[in-house]
Amino acid sequence: MKLTISKNELNEAIQHVAKAASPRPTIPILGGIKIEVTYQGITLTASDTDISIQSFVPIEHEDTVYAHVEKPGSVVLPAKFFVEIVKKLPSDQVEIEVNSQFQTQIRSGSTDIQMVGLDPEEFPVLPSISGNESFSIPGDLLKAMIRQTVLAASTNEQMAILTGVLWTLNEGNLKFVSTDRHRLASRNAVVNAPQDMRFHNVVISAKTLVELSKLVPEHHGEVEIVVADNQVLFKIDNILFFTRVLDGTYPDTSKIIPQTYKTELVLDTKKLTDAIDRAYLMSREEKTNIVRIVTLEDESIEISSSSTELGRVTEQLEVGRMSGDPLRIAFNSKYMLDVLKVIDSEQILIGFTGAMSPIVIKPTDHDHSTYIILPYRTTG
Amino acid sequence: MKLTISKNELNEAIQHVAKAASPRPTIPILGGIKIEVTYQGITLTASDTDISIQSFVPIEHEDTVYAHVEKPGSVVLPAKFFVEIVKKLPSDQVEIEVNSQFQTQIRSGSTDIQMVGLDPEEFPVLPSISGNESFSIPGDLLKAMIRQTVLAASTNEQMAILTGVLWTLNEGNLKFVSTDRHRLASRNAVVNAPQDMRFHNVVISAKTLVELSKLVPEHHGEVEIVVADNQVLFKIDNILFFTRVLDGTYPDTSKIIPQTYKTELVLDTKKLTDAIDRAYLMSREEKTNIVRIVTLEDESIEISSSSTELGRVTEQLEVGRMSGDPLRIAFNSKYMLDVLKVIDSEQILIGFTGAMSPIVIKPTDHDHSTYIILPYRTTG
Numbered sequence: 001m002k003l004t005i006s007k008n009e010l011n012e013a014i015q016h017v018a019k020a021a022s023p024r025p026t027i028p029i030l031g032g033i034k035i036e037v038t039y040q041g042i043t044l045t046a047s048d049t050d051i052s053i054q055s056f057v058p059i060e061h062e063d064t065v066y067a068h069v070e071k072p073g074s075v076v077l078p079a080k081f082f083v084e085i086v087k088k089l090p091s092d093q094v095e096i097e098v099n100s101q102f103q104t105q106i107r108s109g110s111t112d113i114q115m116v117g118l119d120p121e122e123f124p125v126l127p128s129i130s131g132n133e134s135f136s137i138p139g140d141l142l143k144a145m146i147r148q149t150v151l152a153a154s155t156n157e158q159m160a161i162l163t164g165v166l167w168t169l170n171e172g173n174l175k176f177v178s179t180d181r182h183r184l185a186s187r188n189a190v191v192n193a194p195q196d197m198r199f200h201n202v203v204i205s206a207k208t209l210v211e212l213s214k215l216v217p218e219h220h221g222e223v224e225i226v227v228a229d230n231q232v233l234f235k236i237d238n239i240l241f242f243t244r245v246l247d248g249t250y251p252d253t254s255k256i257i258p259q260t261y262k263t264e265l266v267l268d269t270k271k272l273t274d275a276i277d278r279a280y281l282m283s284r285e286e287k288t289n290i291v292r293i294v295t296l297e298d299e300s301i302e303i304s305s306s307s308t309e310l311g312r313v314t315e316q317l318e319v320g321r322m323s324g325d326p327l328r329i330a331f332n333s334k335y336m337l338d339v340l341k342v343i344d345s346e347q348i349l350i351g352f353t354g355a356m357s358p359i360v361i362k363p364t365d366h367d368h369s370t371y372i373i374l375p376y377r378t379t380g
Numbered sequence: 381m382k383l384t385i386s387k388n389e390l391n392e393a394i395q396h397v398a399k400a401a402s403p404r405p406t407i408p409i410l411g412g413i414k415i416e417v418t419y420q421g422i423t424l425t426a427s428d429t430d431i432s433i434q435s436f437v438p439i440e441h442e443d444t445v446y447a448h449v450e451k452p453g454s455v456v457l458p459a460k461f462f463v464e465i466v467k468k469l470p471s472d473q474v475e476i477e478v479n480s481q482f483q484t485q486i487r488s489g490s491t492d493i494q495m496v497g498l499d500p501e502e503f504p505v506l507p508s509i510s511g512n513e514s515f516s517i518p519g520d521l522l523k524a525m526i527r528q529t530v531l532a533a534s535t536n537e538q539m540a541i542l543t544g545v546l547w548t549l550n551e552g553n554l555k556f557v558s559t560d561r562h563r564l565a566s567r568n569a570v571v572n573a574p575q576d577m578r579f580h581n582v583v584i585s586a587k588t589l590v591e592l593s594k595l596v597p598e599h600h601g602e603v604e605i606v607v608a609d610n611q612v613l614f615k616i617d618n619i620l621f622f623t624r625v626l627d628g629t630y631p632d633t634s635k636i637i638p639q640t641y642k643t644e645l646v647l648d649t650k651k652l653t654d655a656i657d658r659a660y661l662m663s664r665e666e667k668t669n670i671v672r673i674v675t676l677e678d679e680s681i682e683i684s685s686s687s688t689e690l691g692r693v694t695e696q697l698e699v700g701r702m703s704g705d706p707l708r709i710a711f712n713s714k715y716m717l718d719v720l721k722v723i724d725s726e727q728i729l730i731g732f733t734g735a736m737s738p739i740v741i742k743p744t745d746h747d748h749s750t751y752i753i754l755p756y757r758t759t760g
Contacts, residue, residue: 081690084661090654104691111658115691274470278491281464310461311484311495 001073020046021079032076129228135193139220153206154180161248164203261351263324291333381453400426401459412456509608515573519600533586534560541628544583641731643704659685671713
């Protein structure tokens with residue numbers, strides 16, 4: 001294998017795949033990046049077996065030449081050092097040459113690097129999921145749906161299935177649901193899917209979705225998504241992102257969401273966020289994060305929290321609209337803040353069905369998002 | 381005590397002093413910020429007994445009114461919550477009222493906060509060091525001198541005195557020296573001091589100097605410095621920064637610095653930094669960070685490092701000027717990088733007196749900085 005490649009293109013492709021390389025690999029090959037060179041271009045792959053990322057650099061694109069291939073071939077190089085050294089090479093051009101023992105020489109300017117390469121035959125094989133149906137979704141929408149649901153996924157590895165986000169597709173409607181049993185986030189959107197394409201119980205790790213989200217550039221076009229039995233593939237331009245789906249059956253959450261409310265409040269999102277944030281600062285001192293909302297006579301609410309050692313915060317907030325019964329409720333302010341921070345709408349509706357029943361939070365300008373947090377049982 | 385104060389001024393003053401409040405105080409009062417209100421202004425103080433910071437907000441400044449005092453008084457409030465809540469208050473104005481039991485009420489917009497205050501009589505008294513002589517130094521120069529010396533101070537708390545930077549003043553020449561026994565940094569400058577003012581063995585914690593440095597704004601005027609027996613006071617506009625000096629006698633380092641060299645190299649600082657940085661990446665894999673420099677025949681040097689598992693990096697670098705004996709030397713590349721990163725000059729001189737003797741590094745355009753690193757004894 002022998003080629004010359006533009007440092008910037010190589011570096012960008014390496015940065016994309018590097019996240020899938022295992023930082024503490026059980027076997028050295030899983031801590032590597034596979035480089036495959038053909039006369040069409042250079043394919044980089046990293047895989048920790050849970051996720052795999054592949055990035056392709058074509059020989060040329062729109063009249064710009066990115067690489068010159070003298071001899072095709074492949075090698076696996078240790079990711080950590082390779083990722084950092086390429087970034088710091090002195091010249092715009094990088095020459096890579098690999099001999100039959102996978103001994104690799106990298107030259108750039110007056111820098112000469114010898115690396116011990118590994119046999120690419122030992123590298124994990126990527127899942128083969130061609131032949132499966134695919135759908136597509138605008139990149140920004142995918143990023144928004146991920147941001148607006150991962151917050152409610154569990155971080156407790158003991159409840160493995162709840163560390164994921166449940167995906168379902170039905171009649172072109174893609175829906176994400178996450179819950180850690182204390183709160184729930186749900187988001188749906190219409191996507192470009194074949195009429196008869198449907199799936200349910202596809203659960204993808206929330207952490208993995210956050211990593212995927214970082215790979216999708218802002219204002220990017222459509223992301224193509226292929227769902228197979230136990231793998232999902234995302235195609236973002238020249239990047240392929242494979243992830244395993246989580247094993248197990250996601251709990252049925254469809255009956256948890258109250259459909260009618262005894263009390264309804266419409267509030268300014270920003271003002272409510274700021275007020276709860278201040279009350280949170282005090283409530284945080286008592287590990288419970290308890291904040292209380294009480295409806296007042298004059299179309300306003302009182303938000304309060306207290307700490308035995310520190311004192312008390314009381315806020316009065318005007319309500320855009322209030323209907324139903326008077327209310328006194330206590331909840332985890334951190335959970336409420338997590339929700340308020342991902343709602344992009346100016347106003348929200350909060351629905352209550354009593355001091356012991358789930359609190360529903362929704363934007364007022366569309367019906368695609370629903371959040372639930374369970375209240376605290378408190379006295380007083 | 382009762383006053384109204386501009387949120388921004390109060391917030392800025394709090395941020396300045398907050399660093400001196402103990403994050404995990406042994407007694408609650410050390411985790412507090414003392415607020416003293418007079419008809420002249422508001423004084424905030426925090427102290428963990430090692431360092432103390434005081435910031436003053438005048439009632440008005442250049443026709444802008446910052447505060448309105450209804451009743452003077454003082455109180456101590458828990459720093460952590462106070463620091464964060466003031467930043468987040470909704471209105472530009474903050475009203476603070478304290479009753480005789482130090483119960484404190486903070487009002488801003490529709491936010492009402494009750495805080496449990498502490499008795500200011502229990503707060504540590506600041507050192508009294510008036511009457512001592514002072515000198516002054518431009519803020520940017522002080523920041524540069526700190527940045528260019530703290531790197532060589534020890535981080536090993538077992539060698540307490542070496543965790544500090546040694547200050548001496550003699551005939552208007554201020555000198556900073558730091559060493560951890562493997563390397564040494566020395567920086568001096570002429571300052572505005574009374575003719576007969578002199579001191580030696582004033583050792584100030586490197587960590588404290590870094591904190592002090594952050595308090596000095598860029599392009600700030602003169603910082604006034606008062607040196608007393610076991611305290612140093614820095615005056616930065618309306619901020620007073622007190623620090624204890626470290627106990628013990630700083631070792632004599634005057635005879636360590638070689639005055640003549642057997643080999644001299646003049647090199648481009650940026651190019652050398654980049655080359656050593658690449659070699660460092662490889663050397664880091666072997667915990668020792670060993671990088672070698674060998675002089676070549678053709679007015680150039682070879683910089684190299686190797687790792688048994690990863691491979692080898694070799695760099696060739698042109699030398700601006702080379703004189704004396706051929707050389708082969710090994711050193712800790714991390715130490716060398718630490719030095720190169722704080723040298724602001726385009727070219728540096730490296731002086732060697734043999735493979736086992738201290739390596740001297742100096743900028744070529746002035747004689748105010750000297751760095752030393754000890755080489756490694758290696759075979760081959």
